[in-house]
Amino acid sequence: MTLQVENLTIYYQTLRGDVHALESTSFRIEDHEIMGLAGESGCGKTTLGTSLALLKPPMKLIGGHVILDNEELPIADMERMNPFRFKKISIVPQYAMNAMNPTRKIGKMTAELLRSRNVDFKATLPILKERLDLVKLPENVLEMYPIEMSGGMKQRMVMVISTLLNPCLLIADEITSALDVASQKAVAEMLVEFRNRELCNSAIVITHDISILYQISDSILIMYAGQLAEKAPTDIIIHAPRHPYTKMLLATLPEAGVKYAEKQLTGIPGNPPLLLNPPIGCRFKERCPLAFDKCMDVPPFIEIEKNHFIACWKELGTNAQA
Amino acid sequence: MLKLNGISKVYSVGAFGGKELHAVNDVSFDIGDREIVSLIGESGSGKSTIGKMILRLISVSSGSIFFDGVNVSNYKGAALKEYYRNVQGVFQDPFSSYNPIFKADRIFMFVKDEFFPQLNALEWNKKLNNSLEVVGLNPEHVLNKYPHQLSGGQLQRFLIARALLLDIKFLVADEIISMLDASTRIDVLNLLAELRARGLSVLFITHDLSLAHYISERAVILYRGCVVERGTTEKIFNNPQHPYTQMLIAAVPRLDKKWDKVEVDLNEKKLPEMTTGCVYYARCPLAEKACATKPVLLETESDHFVACSRYLNK
Numbered sequence: 001m002t003l004q005v006e007n008l009t010i011y012y013q014t015l016r017g018d019v020h021a022l023e024s025t026s027f028r029i030e031d032h033e034i035m036g037l038a039g040e041s042g043c044g045k046t047t048l049g050t051s052l053a054l055l056k057p058p059m060k061l062i063g064g065h066v067i068l069d070n071e072e073l074p075i076a077d078m079e080r081m082n083p084f085r086f087k088k089i090s091i092v093p094q095y096a097m098n099a100m101n102p103t104r105k106i107g108k109m110t111a112e113l114l115r116s117r118n119v120d121f122k123a124t125l126p127i128l129k130e131r132l133d134l135v136k137l138p139e140n141v142l143e144m145y146p147i148e149m150s151g152g153m154k155q156r157m158v159m160v161i162s163t164l165l166n167p168c169l170l171i172a173d174e175i176t177s178a179l180d181v182a183s184q185k186a187v188a189e190m191l192v193e194f195r196n197r198e199l200c201n202s203a204i205v206i207t208h209d210i211s212i213l214y215q216i217s218d219s220i221l222i223m224y225a226g227q228l229a230e231k232a233p234t235d236i237i238i239h240a241p242r243h244p245y246t247k248m249l250l251a252t253l254p255e256a257g258v259k260y261a262e263k264q265l266t267g268i269p270g271n272p273p274l275l276l277n278p279p280i281g282c283r284f285k286e287r288c289p290l291a292f293d294k295c296m297d298v299p300p301f302i303e304i305e306k307n308h309f310i311a312c313w314k315e316l317g318t319n320a321q322a
Numbered sequence: 323m324l325k326l327n328g329i330s331k332v333y334s335v336g337a338f339g340g341k342e343l344h345a346v347n348d349v350s351f352d353i354g355d356r357e358i359v360s361l362i363g364e365s366g367s368g369k370s371t372i373g374k375m376i377l378r379l380i381s382v383s384s385g386s387i388f389f390d391g392v393n394v395s396n397y398k399g400a401a402l403k404e405y406y407r408n409v410q411g412v413f414q415d416p417f418s419s420y421n422p423i424f425k426a427d428r429i430f431m432f433v434k435d436e437f438f439p440q441l442n443a444l445e446w447n448k449k450l451n452n453s454l455e456v457v458g459l460n461p462e463h464v465l466n467k468y469p470h471q472l473s474g475g476q477l478q479r480f481l482i483a484r485a486l487l488l489d490i491k492f493l494v495a496d497e498i499i500s501m502l503d504a505s506t507r508i509d510v511l512n513l514l515a516e517l518r519a520r521g522l523s524v525l526f527i528t529h530d531l532s533l534a535h536y537i538s539e540r541a542v543i544l545y546r547g548c549v550v551e552r553g554t555t556e557k558i559f560n561n562p563q564h565p566y567t568q569m570l571i572a573a574v575p576r577l578d579k580k581w582d583k584v585e586v587d588l589n590e591k592k593l594p595e596m597t598t599g600c601v602y603y604a605r606c607p608l609a610e611k612a613c614a615t616k617p618v619l620l621e622t623e624s625d626h627f628v629a630c631s632r633y634l635n636k
Contacts, residue, residue, distance in 0.1 A: 040503040040504065040505055041503055151365075180364040180365055180529060181364070181529065181531070181570055181573045181574055182364065182569060182570065182573050184573065184575070185573040185575070185581060188575075189581070208503065208504065209575065210504075210577070211532075211575035211576060211577050212575045214575065214576075214577055214580070215575050215580055215581050238577055248505070249504060249505065250577075252504045252505055252507070252508045253504060253577060254508070254532050254533060254535070254536040255532075255576070255577050255578055258535075258536055259535065259536060259555075260511075260512070260515045260536055260537050264512060264515075265508045265512070265536070266508065266509075266512075267505050267506050267507070267508045267509035267512075268505035268506075271473050
């Protein structure tokens with residue numbers, strides 16, 4: 001077992017009150033698992049990813065534990081997290097395109113970064129060159145400024161830097177969304193390659209594009225408005241989802257070969273709730289066609305089949321009767 | 323309806339503008355009545371530049387644009403304003419299309435002041451409500467609000483409603499759904515199809531091939547400012563003939579099929595002497611000597627054109 005998150009609750013402190021961005025989430029990621037994390041914008045997926053590595057104000061830890069390789073992470077303590085960051089847990093941030101210092105050459109910037117972690121740059125250089133080769137970047141990128149690189153190159157460079165110290169857990173936040181389809185495929189496949197070569201033990205891939213996750217991830221976790229909705233192996237999420245939100249979300253995606261003239265797809269009516277004063281109970285009930293009285297209580301996130309977790313009273317109810 | 327005849331856009335780049343950059347290079351295609359045509363390409367392929375030239379937001383370096391048989395590529399003043407009654411655009415980012423300190427419906431007032439000064443308030447409100455209902459918005463819910471109070475999907479529909487106020491015949495939709503969430507983007511896409519049924523033609527600029535396939539009858543594939551393949555969407559998707567299109571379609575993440583194990587070659591071979599040849603030469607796995615001359619668009623089957631030298635002899 002690599003990562004275990006228990007009842008993690010994160011609020012954003014604002015002048016108008018707390019934004020309930022993440023409400024008692026519990027899940028685990030096994031060794032070598034690439035877990036996809038998907039949902040609409042504002043559902044808390046980035047909050048979840050960032051809080052594991054860099055929990056800083058206005059983010060506030062309300063409760064919960066994060067256990068990585070049998071060791072509890074002091075995620076609320078910026079100072080004590082330092083030994084873990086980069087070595088144990090590493091993040092490729094959403095703004096990776098702009099994550100590099102524009103006034104430093106890539107090589108110098110990497111050296112400074114390593115020095116801040118008390119790692120010798122010279123000794124790491126062969127590994128760095130090997131990794132550059134793996135992501136198909138020429139060695140001379142180390143002598144280049146970020147402005148000289150294309151978006152896909154920068155994204156791959158940030159991936160190399162983030163995984164340089166072989167972290168246990170890599171969090172990749174929207175690494176493919178700003179790229180063209182061709183580089184998107186290359187970057188996504190490189191991430192799998194990193195895992196296969198054990199450069200990182202397991203990974204969380206945050207994206208809004210479920211079709212990318214179908215290509216690369218082992219399991220998918222669907223979030224809605226700060227709550228977990230469903231987690232299952234990729235094939236089950238895509239082909240046999242149980243949560244009404246997952247079903248509706250998948251129904252909005254045009255499968256290849258579907259044309260408007262032949263089959264009209266439908267969106268999900270309504271909007272996600274504001275999380276400043278979130279609705280009580282299941283947060284999807286306003287848009288859910290199956291909502292009933294029981295949905296006024298928060299549904300628990302329960303394993304209904306092996307590795308298939310779901311938070312929906314309808315599904316839990318039928319399961320209980322069976 | 324709209325016909326592009328060999329249009330190009332050349333920018334001067336480098337110190338003192340000494341070099342030329344061909345953002346769009348000799349592009350021709352046409353869009354018929356009640357037709358949605360997708361313009362597909364990677365970033366930097368010049369697809370937005372073409373949209374902006376049609377909207378006359380930037381000038382055309384060479385070539386001409388015909389709208390209903392009239393050359394509009396050097397319209398100015400009153401004639402251009404008349405043109406805008408027929409042709410309008412909607413752009414990628416709905417959030418930055420509005421001024422955040424004013425209410426969102428200010429965009430409608432501009433249209434009234436410019437194009438319908440003779441209408442009284444009652445007639446105008448009727449027209450506005452009608453237009454909002456066409457795009458599936460309830461006027462009571464969305465009027466009199468600031469941009470931050472509306473969702474991205476609502477703001478994008480607002481912009482489409484603004485375009486519809488003018489009884490337009492042609493809409494340039496430049497990446498209008500790439501910023502929207504999956505749950506709302508399909509509604510905006512369906513809206514385009516409904517508007518087509520009411521007699522609108524649309525140029526749908528996108529980088530997402532599966533959405534292009536869903537909505538459009540014909541597609542144009544652009545690479546580095548040149549058309550590499552065009553034809554009916556069906557034929558392009560089921561039988562892509564240009565190596566670039568084949569690579570694009572293989573790289574699209576799909577829900578019914580995992581990616582093939584073919585690697586994408588991202589690195590361009592450095593071959594400066596080839597600048598006059600095929601635009602895709604540097605990345606093409608099938609490049610050969612014949613590619614040194616620029617291929618022309620050839621019809622390989624009915625309504626399916628490919629610019630690749632491999633098809634020259636056939």
